[in-house]
Amino acid sequence: MYPDDLRYSSEHEWARQEGGRVRIGITQFAAEKMSDVVFIELPQVGAQVSFMQPFGVIESVKAVSDLFAPVSGTVVEVNTALANTPEIVNSDPYGQGWIVLVEPKDPAELQKLMSPEQYRKVVGEVST
Amino acid sequence: MGNDLRQTSLYARHVALGARVVEFGGWEMPVQYAGIVEEHRAVRTAAGLFDVSHMGEVEITGPGALASVQRIITNDAGRLAAGGGLYTPMCLPSGGIVDDLTVFRTGEERYLLIVNASTAQKDFAWIEEHTQGAQARNRSDEWGLLALQGPRALGILRRLTRSDLQPLPSFHIITGAEVAGVDGCFISRTGYTGEDGFEIGTPWDRAPRVWDALMEAGRPAGLAPVGLGARDTLRLEASYMLYGNDIDETTTPLEAPLSWTVKLEKGEFIGRDVLVKQKTEGTARRLVGFEMTERAIPRHGYALRSDGTVTGQVTSGTFGPWVQKSIGMGYVARAQAKPGNSLGVEIRGKKAGAVIVKLPFYKRSG
Numbered sequence: 001m002y003p004d005d006l007r008y009s010s011e012h013e014w015a016r017q018e019g020g021r022v023r024i025g026i027t028q029f030a031a032e033k034m035s036d037v038v039f040i041e042l043p044q045v046g047a048q049v050s051f052m053q054p055f056g057v058i059e060s061v062k063a064v065s066d067l068f069a070p071v072s073g074t075v076v077e078v079n080t081a082l083a084n085t086p087e088i089v090n091s092d093p094y095g096q097g098w099i100v101l102v103e104p105k106d107p108a109e110l111q112k113l114m115s116p117e118q119y120r121k122v123v124g125e126v127s128t
Numbered sequence: 129m130g131n132d133l134r135q136t137s138l139y140a141r142h143v144a145l146g147a148r149v150v151e152f153g154g155w156e157m158p159v160q161y162a163g164i165v166e167e168h169r170a171v172r173t174a175a176g177l178f179d180v181s182h183m184g185e186v187e188i189t190g191p192g193a194l195a196s197v198q199r200i201i202t203n204d205a206g207r208l209a210a211g212g213g214l215y216t217p218m219c220l221p222s223g224g225i226v227d228d229l230t231v232f233r234t235g236e237e238r239y240l241l242i243v244n245a246s247t248a249q250k251d252f253a254w255i256e257e258h259t260q261g262a263q264a265r266n267r268s269d270e271w272g273l274l275a276l277q278g279p280r281a282l283g284i285l286r287r288l289t290r291s292d293l294q295p296l297p298s299f300h301i302i303t304g305a306e307v308a309g310v311d312g313c314f315i316s317r318t319g320y321t322g323e324d325g326f327e328i329g330t331p332w333d334r335a336p337r338v339w340d341a342l343m344e345a346g347r348p349a350g351l352a353p354v355g356l357g358a359r360d361t362l363r364l365e366a367s368y369m370l371y372g373n374d375i376d377e378t379t380t381p382l383e384a385p386l387s388w389t390v391k392l393e394k395g396e397f398i399g400r401d402v403l404v405k406q407k408t409e410g411t412a413r414r415l416v417g418f419e420m421t422e423r424a425i426p427r428h429g430y431a432l433r434s435d436g437t438v439t440g441q442v443t444s445g446t447f448g449p450w451v452q453k454s455i456g457m458g459y460v461a462r463a464q465a466k467p468g469n470s471l472g473v474e475i476r477g478k479k480a481g482a483v484i485v486k487l488p489f490y491k492r493s494g
Contacts, residue, residue: 035163062164064425064427
């Protein structure tokens with residue numbers, strides 16, 4: 001449920017290093033908690049995002065939540081598929097349901113995020 | 129959660145079904161089981177079962193029962209034969225709405241009022257205060273209440289009762305019914321979803337037995353347990369008012385789209401003077417329905433703009449899982465309250481476009 005190659009934020013975003021860039025999404029825990037994602041407000045390509053500051057909004061049928069950037073930097077790509085099929089965040093949060101790709105200002109920020117092990121504890125999943 | 133929250137007799141069922149439980153009106157209630165969208169679709173295409181035991185029941189009995197009911201409500205209970213019912217607001221002298229409720233005539237001098245959970249205490253005090261020549265009894269602790277809703281509701285419930293349901297008209301009630309071997313139930317053809325369906329009153333402790341029998345009988349038909357989340361999206365698509373959001377003590381039935389429930393000609397009732405005046409002069413604002421014209425979801429409390437100025441607020445809003453549109457309701461100045469008129473909804477500091485549409489957003493065919 002919480003892949004080993006990701007870093008995790010306290011606000012339930014994940015970050016994956018891909019070459020020099022960082023792909024960002026929300027965790028399965030967050031996706032399940034939201035359930036039925038129906039709208040995602042994305043930043044534009046070129047927008048600046050800051051560490052643990054809101055960069056977008058995700059809405060389910062019932063709830064509105066901010067998206068927090070797990071790393072500072074410049075948005076180089078947004079997942080345009082989310083406009084018409086936001087539900088892929090629920091069905092495939094670490095794959096097709098990614099949200100933005102960021103050119104990080106300081107990749108060392110990722111070390112401030114949680115390891116998979118730490119995050120599993122936070123969401124109450126004890127590894128065996 | 130606080131210790132003073134109440135649970136219905138079905139609480140263990142909800143937990144066993146994996147429901148997400150939330151506080152609602154002082155009760156711990158299931159907000160969703162499988163998910164709001166899936167539950168919503170089940171009700172539109174098959175059937176859904178809701179625990180609404182948190183709702184309040186008040187009985188008024190005695191020679192002054194009809195006169196008391198007539199004093200309390202805006203609709204006309206005088207036309208009800210035994211077994212008949214209606215939907216109505218009850219108002220303050222100001223015309224503001226104390227609550228909206230259903231009223232059934234269950235006997236010659238006997239009326240059953242079903243009120244909202246969050247206002248049940250206030251409602252009973254109000255009803256008792258204005259009951260004369262009759263007795264008002266709060267029977268909320270005695271009645272469990274289930275709602276079975278959807279195109280397959282009739283087929284499912286028929287298997288569990290000998291009462292003849294097919295000819296039961298909308299807003300009519302059968303009392304003293306046996307359902308799933310439980311005596312002393314009532315069955316009304318009412319609901320809050322926009323679908324055909326029934327509400328089934330059971331003795332409080334027997335609700336689990338009726339629930340289990342319905343779940344079992346409904347399984348082949350695709351019956352799903354449905355929580356408060358889908359209850360809200362279903363009622364909003366069907367454009368039913370939610371007390372506390374769309375209507376409250378500061379709004380009148382004539383500002384809300386409830387003028388059809390105000391029967392001025394029936395004689396005196398609480399709030400009549402103000403409502404007569406509003407009817408004559410027109411209200412300053414009206415509740416309208418709107419659809420978003422851009423991708424955004426309106427939510428309760430967002431400002432509504434028209435011609436550059438704030439004209440009101442969103443009272444209810446959601447993405448409609450069946451209509452597949454972002455929909456909402458809210459009060460706007462009367463001059464602007466026309467289908468086709470443009471509105472702006474202020475969403476996180478930005479204005480998103482919307483257009484006023486005729487209610488309801490969803491109406492079942494046939």
